[in-house]
Amino acid sequence: MSNFSNNKSDGTQTAIFKKHHPHEVIKDLVNSKHIAQSYNEAHKYQHRAKVSIVGHATLRPYDPIYLDGLPNGMSGYWTVLSIEHVFGGRVANYILNLEVGTDFVGDIDPKAKDRSDTRDVQSDFANQSLTAASSKLTEYNLSPNSSTLNPSYGTTIKTAVQNKSQIAVPTVIGSTKFKSSSPNIDGIKKTIQWSATSGGKVLR
Amino acid sequence: MAIDQNTPFHKNFVWNSNAKDSDYTATFPKASDMDLILIGAELHQDPEEHDRLVLHYKGKPVNKRQAILSGDPIIFTYRSGKLKSTWHGYVHHIRQDNTFQGGNTDIICVGASWVLKNTDQKIYKNITSDQVISKIAKKHSMEAVTQRDPRVRDQVVQSGQSDWQLCRSLAKQTGFALLTENTTITFVSKDKIYQSKKMSAPYFNYVDDEIGGVVPRELRMTGTILIFEPEISDQAPEAGVRVDRVISGINTKTASTIKATHLHTAPKKGNPGVVIPNKTYFTKKIGK
Numbered sequence: 001m002s003n004f005s006n007n008k009s010d011g012t013q014t015a016i017f018k019k020h021h022p023h024e025v026i027k028d029l030v031n032s033k034h035i036a037q038s039y040n041e042a043h044k045y046q047h048r049a050k051v052s053i054v055g056h057a058t059l060r061p062y063d064p065i066y067l068d069g070l071p072n073g074m075s076g077y078w079t080v081l082s083i084e085h086v087f088g089g090r091v092a093n094y095i096l097n098l099e100v101g102t103d104f105v106g107d108i109d110p111k112a113k114d115r116s117d118t119r120d121v122q123s124d125f126a127n128q129s130l131t132a133a134s135s136k137l138t139e140y141n142l143s144p145n146s147s148t149l150n151p152s153y154g155t156t157i158k159t160a161v162q163n164k165s166q167i168a169v170p171t172v173i174g175s176t177k178f179k180s181s182s183p184n185i186d187g188i189k190k191t192i193q194w195s196a197t198s199g200g201k202v203l204r
Numbered sequence: 205m206a207i208d209q210n211t212p213f214h215k216n217f218v219w220n221s222n223a224k225d226s227d228y229t230a231t232f233p234k235a236s237d238m239d240l241i242l243i244g245a246e247l248h249q250d251p252e253e254h255d256r257l258v259l260h261y262k263g264k265p266v267n268k269r270q271a272i273l274s275g276d277p278i279i280f281t282y283r284s285g286k287l288k289s290t291w292h293g294y295v296h297h298i299r300q301d302n303t304f305q306g307g308n309t310d311i312i313c314v315g316a317s318w319v320l321k322n323t324d325q326k327i328y329k330n331i332t333s334d335q336v337i338s339k340i341a342k343k344h345s346m347e348a349v350t351q352r353d354p355r356v357r358d359q360v361v362q363s364g365q366s367d368w369q370l371c372r373s374l375a376k377q378t379g380f381a382l383l384t385e386n387t388t389i390t391f392v393s394k395d396k397i398y399q400s401k402k403m404s405a406p407y408f409n410y411v412d413d414e415i416g417g418v419v420p421r422e423l424r425m426t427g428t429i430l431i432f433e434p435e436i437s438d439q440a441p442e443a444g445v446r447v448d449r450v451i452s453g454i455n456t457k458t459a460s461t462i463k464a465t466h467l468h469t470a471p472k473k474g475n476p477g478v479v480i481p482n483k484t485y486f487t488k489k490i491g492k
Contacts, residue, residue, distance in 0.1 A: 053408045054430070085282065087245040
């Protein structure tokens with residue numbers, strides 16, 4: 001039950017303000033009803049909130065989410081209005097800053113927590129998927145930039161290209177030009193250090 | 205019935221949620237030797253707006269590498285647990301700020317719907333809004349997921365606006381959701397998206413003090429909602445549906461004035477999970 005909204009399910013509320021939208025020409029009552037309905041749709045989500053949650057890669061605007069444990073009876077289904085995915089932040093490696101909205105707070109569902117968020121909902125749709133089609137902006141995907149920096153562990157996986165120097169040495173007149181890359185150490189023999197073991201333990 | 209142990213409720217805390225096992229990568233198909241380290245990123249997805257991606261790289265690229273220019277395609281892949289998304293877009297501009305920590309490189313990208321900024325002059329006649337969206341998508345070799353708008357318009361005029369501006373205008377007039385993800389334009393009613401995905405809505409939990417006391421950060425972090433700031437108000441008529449709609453005009457056949465008031469009807473709230481017994485239930489005598 002909502003503690004805040006004055007909306008009632010019987011629709012007895014009266015409007016507070018009037019506002020005119022003199023932008024469209026209408027010729028019959030049927031279309032006037034369509035326009036009225038459209039304006040209602042365009043101005044949904046009376047109650048809004050800003051929420052930060054842990055990362056969820058498949059969330060999109062207008063998707064419903066279930067927020068549980070909120071104070072003052074505000075738990076329930078909310079609609080995502082805008083999303084900011086933040087990667088590599090200080091709070092966590094991946095969080096979402098959302099603006100959510102609803103027309104009535106307290107739309108609860110005790111079973112929401114037991115539903116899987118990876119359920120395939122394609123079969124629920126009638127011959128039309130709301131999922132975006134695959135894109136073809138490019139035909140290949142080659143880059144050493146596939147390494148990631150995970151601040152949780154404080155380490156960086158270096159690729160082979162990163163071993164080269166990224167500092168270009170400027171040319172000075174009268175001096176010998178140095179190579180701008182690190183020396184090739186592939187031909188250098190590696191030193192092998194032997195150690196004695198006993199019973200699987202290294203003897204020092 | 206056995207409960208699925210893999211539901212969000214059973215991996216509720218931050219340290220066992222999908223966000224714990226997450227990563228993100230960016231690739232530039234036209235600059236395969238891009239070797240700077242990606243240290244952070246923000247992806248902004250708002251309705252009726254192009255997606256924007258900001259990539260933060262450590263350092264600056266050396267001249268010997270292939271140049272990254274505005275308009276180059278970019279593929280950004282991110283994952284949280286088993287959920288994976290791939291974002292396609294274009295490089296918009298590159299910023300190299302010098303800070304006390306040294307020079308870093310920020311690459312600002314825009315979604316694949318960027319091509320819709322092309323302007324045009326066209327008159328669509330005897331058409332619905334969803335058909336206009338489909339035609340625009342086809343013009344740019346994009347996919348369109350649309351829903352039938354019941355209102356047939358005599359004409360929709362595009363007088364020098366961009367295709368994207370026309371799409372936004374139609375979305376505002378119809379109240380439909382306008383979303384672009386990669387090369388797909390979605391133009392459907394908001395209720396359709398809500399009802400289609402409600403049963404698989406992701407679950408998040410907020411840890412609060414039952415008696416309204418101060419909640420330390422350590423306790424708050426045991427939930428998957430980190431911050432919640434509500435803006436609850438009934439005094440925002442244009443941000444809600446509690447408004448009567450008055451439509452006025454002239455009937456072209458009879459020359460009479462039309463004025464129709466469509467009263468606000470509050471949405472009926474469902475009662476999921478609550479069993480309301482029939483009246484006869486209480487009058488039944490047990491054993492008969």
